[in-house]
Each structure stands twice: as C-alpha cells, then as structure tokens.
Amino acid sequence: MQPTxxxxxxxxxxxxxxxxxxxxxxxxxxxxxxxxxxxxxxxxEGWRYTISPNKHSEEVKHYLxxxxxxxxxxxxxxxxxxxxxxxxxxxxxxxxxxSIVTRDGKDAQAC
Numbered sequence: 001m002q003p004t005x006x007x008x009x010x011x012x013x014x015x016x017x018x019x020x021x022x023x024x025x026x027x028x029x030x031x032x033x034x035x036x037x038x039x040x041x042x043x044x045e046g047w048r049y050t051i052s053p054n055k056h057s058e059e060v061k062h063y064l065x066x067x068x069x070x071x072x073x074x075x076x077x078x079x080x081x082x083x084x085x086x087x088x089x090x091x092x093x094x095x096x097x098x099s100i101v102t103r104d105g106k107d108a109q110a111c
Contacts, residue, residue: 010034014047015065021076024068025053028060 007013011032020027029050033040040046044064051068052060071079 012046014049016047016049016070021071021079022051022068023071024061024063025051025057026055028052031062 011034014030014032016022016027016030018027018030027049031048031050033043033045033048035045047065048062049065049068050060050062052058070076
C-alpha cells in the first residue's frame with residue numbers, strides 16, 4: 001500500500017514533496033503555518049520546508065516556498081549520475097571483498 005498524506009480542508013497544497021532535490025538540498029520535512037496563528041504571523045503563512053544539504057548530513061534548515069527552487073533538469077541529471085557513479089564504486093568494492101571472502105573462506109564453516 002502506498003503511503004499517503006491528507007491535507008486538511010482550507011490548506012494550500014505544498015509545491016514540493018519529500019525527497020525532492022532543490023537548490024538548497026533535499027526536502028526532508030514539511031510544516032504548515034495556518035493563517036491567523038502565531039507562527040504564521042511570526043514566520044509567514046503557508047508551507048515551511050525542512051531541507052538537508054545532502055542525505056549524509058544531520059544539518060537542516062527551514063525555508064518558505066519562495067526561498068528555493070527545484071534543480072534544473074541538467075543539474076538534476078548531473079546529481080543523479082554522480083550518485084549512480086558512487087553506488088557503482090561501492091558495488092565494485094563489495095564484489096572485490098566478496099571474492100576475497102569466498103576464495104579465502106572455502107574451509108570456513110557456516111554459522
């Protein structure tokens with residue numbers, strides 16, 4: 001079953017979703033400040049996005065919708081290709097480790 005999020009009646013729908021890559025990083029959270037509330041008066045009405053500069057960072061910052069944009073198709077493609085390259089290097093390293101364990105572990109007993 002696909003997870004869903006319900007947006008209460010009267011709230012605007014968010015422009016960005018979890019996991020989207022933006023000019024500020026990756027969207028990891030959303031908070032809505034409803035009109036007429038203290039937080040909306042203090043920080044601005046609408047959606048605030050929690051964004052991490054990258055998936056390996058604990059650092060997060062909060063932005064309103066108009067404070068960032070999605071990556072351009074070219075930037076997104078470059079970032080995805082870099083991630084693929086990183087994963088392919090990890091796979092090569094793991095395959096090498098597996099071949100060493102398999103070759104050296106022929107006499108080893110299984111748990």
